[in-house]
Amino acid sequence: MTQVRVRFAPSPTGFLHIGGVRTALFNWLFARQQKGVFILRIEDTDQSRSTDESIQAIIEGMKWVGLDWDEGPFRQTERMDLYSSHAKQLLEHGQAYWCHCKAEELDARRKEAEAKGLSQKYDGRCRDRGLTNAAGDAALRFKAPQEGETVVDDLIKGKILFDNSVQDDLIILRSNGYPTYNFSVVVDDALMNITHVVRGDDHLTNTPRQIPIFEALGFPVPRFGHLPMILGSDKARLSKRHGATSIMAYRDMGYLPDAMVNYLVRLGWSHGDQELFTRQELIEKFSWKNVQTSPAVFNPEKLLWVNAEYIKISPLTDVAQALMPLLEAAGLTDDVRAAPAGWLAQLVVLVKERAKTLVEMVDWVRPYFGQAATFDEEAAKKFLTPAIAPILGKLLTRFEALPVFSKQTWEAAFKQLVEEEGVKMGQLAQPVRVALTGRTASPGLFDVMEVLGRDRTLSRLRQGIERASRA
RNA sequence: GGUCCCAUCGUCUAGCCUGGCCUAGGACGGAGCCCUCUCAAGGCUUAAACACGGGUUCAAAUCCCGUUGGGACCA
Numbered sequence: 335m336t337q338v339r340v341r342f343a344p345s346p347t348g349f350l351h352i353g354g355v356r357t358a359l360f361n362w363l364f365a366r367q368q369k370g371v372f373i374l375r376i377e378d379t380d381q382s383r384s385t386d387e388s389i390q391a392i393i394e395g396m397k398w399v400g401l402d403w404d405e406g407p408f409r410q411t412e413r414m415d416l417y418s419s420h421a422k423q424l425l426e427h428g429q430a431y432w433c434h435c436k437a438e439e440l441d442a443r444r445k446e447a448e449a450k451g452l453s454q455k456y457d458g459r460c461r462d463r464g465l466t467n468a469a470g471d472a473a474l475r476f477k478a479p480q481e482g483e484t485v486v487d488d489l490i491k492g493k494i495l496f497d498n499s500v501q502d503d504l505i506i507l508r509s510n511g512y513p514t515y516n517f518s519v520v521v522d523d524a525l526m527n528i529t530h531v532v533r534g535d536d537h538l539t540n541t542p543r544q545i546p547i548f549e550a551l552g553f554p555v556p557r558f559g560h561l562p563m564i565l566g567s568d569k570a571r572l573s574k575r576h577g578a579t580s581i582m583a584y585r586d587m588g589y590l591p592d593a594m595v596n597y598l599v600r601l602g603w604s605h606g607d608q609e610l611f612t613r614q615e616l617i618e619k620f621s622w623k624n625v626q627t628s629p630a631v632f633n634p635e636k637l638l639w640v641n642a643e644y645i646k647i648s649p650l651t652d653v654a655q656a657l658m659p660l661l662e663a664a665g666l667t668d669d670v671r672a673a674p675a676g677w678l679a680q681l682v683v684l685v686k687e688r689a690k691t692l693v694e695m696v697d698w699v700r701p702y703f704g705q706a707a708t709f710d711e712e713a714a715k716k717f718l719t720p721a722i723a724p725i726l727g728k729l730l731t732r733f734e735a736l737p738v739f740s741k742q743t744w745e746a747a748f749k750q751l752v753e754e755e756g757v758k759m760g761q762l763a764q765p766v767r768v769a770l771t772g773r774t775a776s777p778g779l780f781d782v783m784e785v786l787g788r789d790r791t792l793s794r795l796r797q798g799i800e801r802a803s804r805a
Numbered sequence: 806g807g808u809c810c811c812a813u814c815g816u817c818u819a820g821c822c823u824g825g826c827c828u829a830g831g832a833c834g835g836a837g838c839c840c841u842c843u844c845a846a847g848g849c850u851u852a853a854a855c856a857c858g859g860g861u862u863c864a865a866a867u868c869c870c871g872u873u874g875g876g877a878c879c880a
Binding site for chain 1: 807808809810811812815816817818819822830831832833834841842843844845846847875876877878879880
């Protein structure tokens with residue numbers, strides 16, 4: 335068995351988008367499972383649209399989702415002589431020819447053919463004229479076989495037959511000397527010994543155009559696999575108008591890279607009823623057989639659920655680490671550094687059941703920073719009333735009598751007071767919650783006290799009483 | 806227009822290859838209930854799909870043909 339060699343070949347014309355990541359992911363998974371090689375290749379022959387920033391964005395995105403490559407990144411613009419030398423080889427072997435037809439002429443003839451209801455493909459006018467490129471403005475066309483059929487045994491869709499008689503003699507070198515997409519891909523895939531070309535569905539009809547080029551060049555033909563597209567909620571191809579499509583936007587929205595990966599793989603691939611997979615499981619269980627043949631709609635709600643699951647099950651230190659940049663942006667990192675080691679992890683435990691993203695988590699965690707609580711006005715108005723002040727005072731007195739904080743004893747003291755006063759738990763709990771956190775929603779009261787510690791619990795309680803008395 | 810691809814709950818999907826175990830399973834989202842100091846989380850319950858029409862067969866979501874509807878590519 336020869337070693338598996340696969341590649342991800344994005345064009346650097348913007349950020350790295352969701353669809354690209356998924357394509358990369360399937361390739362990567364297969365490479366890692368097969369102990370093969372994963373190659374990153376930048377298809378930047380379209381210089382008018384390619385930018386260095388885009389290349390950086392691709393690399394940054396790949397790193398963020400943890401898709402490491404073994405070779406590359408290669409850039410097509412550094413390989414231009416390879417395309418021309420292989421084009422020349424085809425010309426010398428009579429498998430390509432110079433075509434002098436101008437774009438306008440081709441256009442006119444195509445329209446004419448269309449009007450007559452004939453095939454719109456190139457009419458082969460220059461095919462056997464043995465023209466040269468003396469003027470330097472001719473395009474080089476590939477002599478595509480016109481008989482028989484080309485078979486694509488797709489890894490995902492199975493056998494697909496294409497009739498060669500409808501295949502065009504496609505241009506492989508433009509009149510400006512630049513290779514066309516279909517030609518440079520073949521040269522690259524062949525020279526890089528790619529064994530499995532796995533790409534988006536949109537390239538399916540390019541495949542029967544490319545296979546004869548591999549053959550004419552004398553290279554073995556790789557296996558092909560075509561991944562179904564990702565659609566937006568309106569079933570149209572996923573684009574900016576469906577919301578964020580850049581992978582990095584999801585980092586900024588507080589998604590964990592592993593959650594992204596898990597969701598994206600499940601979008602088009604399945605393993606029975608299983609929804610959550612570790613990276614290792616994905617590598618072990620992946621198979622082309624279970625890749626869906628039909629397109630999938632990107633569903634942000636399910637992604638959000640997957641992310642929430644990952645926040646709950648990921649190692650605390652990982653979540654805390656991923657949270658740090660966001661805390662930094664919120665200006666909260668000084669407190670983290672001042673706090674004892676493990677304090678942040680303790681906080682994460684407190685809120686990880688409630689936060690579906692890291693961005694939400696920052697908000698959940700905010701009340702535990704700083705000495706004083708910041709009151710939500712409505713919450714304070716509703717719960718910190720003069721009527722409740724006396725009982726809050728009694729609670730404070732009892733807590734002050736307890737020299738060290740202990741969840742059990744403080745909870746017992748609290749409940750005893752509730753019982754003695756003949757009120758409901760909630761009647762006291764809500765005001766205390768507002769006093770301690772400033773808000774009406776929080777984790778369990780005694781967990782909150784534990785994270786705040788004895789001193790801050792008492793001082794915030796005093797602050798609450800003060801507010802209640804003057805209301 | 807030509808060629809090709811696709812078609813199971815709103816969405817992601819299992820089942821399809823190797824027909825019967827499918828009165829079609831799971832998940833997200835929705836609805837309801839339970840738990841409860843709030844918010845979550847969790848638990849339970851529930852509504853919701855084989856695009857349509859023919860055929861083959863004792864039997865079809867599963868095989869075949871067609872229709873319709875989406876999509877891609879070529880320009």
